[in-house]
Amino acid sequence: MSELVLTEREGAIAVVTLNRPDALNALSDALMEQLVSTLLELDRDEEVRCIVLAGNDKAFAAGADIAELARSSAIDLYYQRRIERWDAIRGLWTPLIAAVSGYCLGGGCELALACDLIVASESAKFGQPETGVGVLPGAGGTQRLTRAVGKALAMDVILSGRFLSADEALAAGLVARVVAEGEWLDEAKRVAQEIASKAPIATRLAKEAVDRAYEGPLQLGLEYERRLLYLAFASDDAKEGLTAFMEKRKPEFKGR
Ligand code: CAA
Numbered sequence: 001m002s003e004l005v006l007t008e009r010e011g012a013i014a015v016v017t018l019n020r021p022d023a024l025n026a027l028s029d030a031l032m033e034q035l036v037s038t039l040l041e042l043d044r045d046e047e048v049r050c051i052v053l054a055g056n057d058k059a060f061a062a063g064a065d066i067a068e069l070a071r072s073s074a075i076d077l078y079y080q081r082r083i084e085r086w087d088a089i090r091g092l093w094t095p096l097i098a099a100v101s102g103y104c105l106g107g108g109c110e111l112a113l114a115c116d117l118i119v120a121s122e123s124a125k126f127g128q129p130e131t132g133v134g135v136l137p138g139a140g141g142t143q144r145l146t147r148a149v150g151k152a153l154a155m156d157v158i159l160s161g162r163f164l165s166a167d168e169a170l171a172a173g174l175v176a177r178v179v180a181e182g183e184w185l186d187e188a189k190r191v192a193q194e195i196a197s198k199a200p201i202a203t204r205l206a207k208e209a210v211d212r213a214y215e216g217p218l219q220l221g222l223e224y225e226r227r228l229l230y231l232a233f234a235s236d237d238a239k240e241g242l243t244a245f246m247e248k249r250k251p252e253f254k255g256r
Contacts, residue, residue, distance in 0.1 A: 009048075
């Protein structure tokens with residue numbers, strides 16, 4: 001099987017690169033299968049503290065593979081449970097950064113939205129053009145884009161198919177950071193190293209708590225956050241972090 005997904009380790013971070021440049025990284029079934037199994041394997045590795053998911057300069061991903069979709073029936077999609085497989089990405093413990101340059105469309109935009117945060121090049125273009133090919137976003141786009149940017153802009157993007165520039169996406173809250181062309185991958189790696197340098201248990205619990213804010217009602221989220229704080233407080237890393245601060249030294253986190 002050709003490598004549709006490439007993995008590199010750099011210390012405590014891993015960089016996973018979508019590798020179907022000839023099709024603008026269209027998310028074929030085979031690519032998604034490799035991607036999900038790669039991410040799950042990295043997630044099981046305690047040494048990996050943050051993952052960067054990248055495309056190339058021209059495209060993060062231009063959506064689901066339209067040729068494959070055209071050959072499929074509704075019942076094929078239902079039985080093959082292809083989109084259900086994506087749920088594993090949201091279930092990852094390890095923080096996941098989307099590093100986006102160029103086209104980030106359809107299922108590609110939904111994939112970036114499923115990551116914890118997006119670092120984008122000035123050249124990035126975000127869109128949900130599915131209605132242009134007769135379908136609608138089906139991997140979370142109508143829900144996650146709406147929560148990220150609000151109803152008016154989500155309706156505009158999803159119904160008209162217009163692309164958002166990186167600066168528009170930043171202003172709307174879809175993207176965390178925008179950098180000059182040529183800088184997107186290095187910046188995403190810098191953010192990943194920064195995240196990887198923090199206490200790993202606290203980082204994972206904080207990610208889980210933020211997801212609650214994003215995915216559920218406020219009162220439940222507040223309760224959940226409090227419980228996670230108690231859990232983090234019971235870790236050796238919390239003692240180390242607090243003591244190191246008092247002793248004016250750098251903490252040594254062990255993930256315990
Ligand atoms: N699926 C399959 N192949 C794709 C693709 C896709 N989503 N997007 C691009 N490609 C292929 C093209 O067919 C072309 O292949 P060939 O060279 O073999 O002809 C190659 O990638 C390069 O693409 P273009 O020649 O079209 O490049 P361009 O620079 O002229 O245009 C583009 C770029 C505007 C992104 C255009 O490729 C495009 O509109 N792509 C489709 C975008 C889209 O509609 N995405 C939504 C898909 S549906 C979806 O995602 C469903 C879901 O949520 C569940």
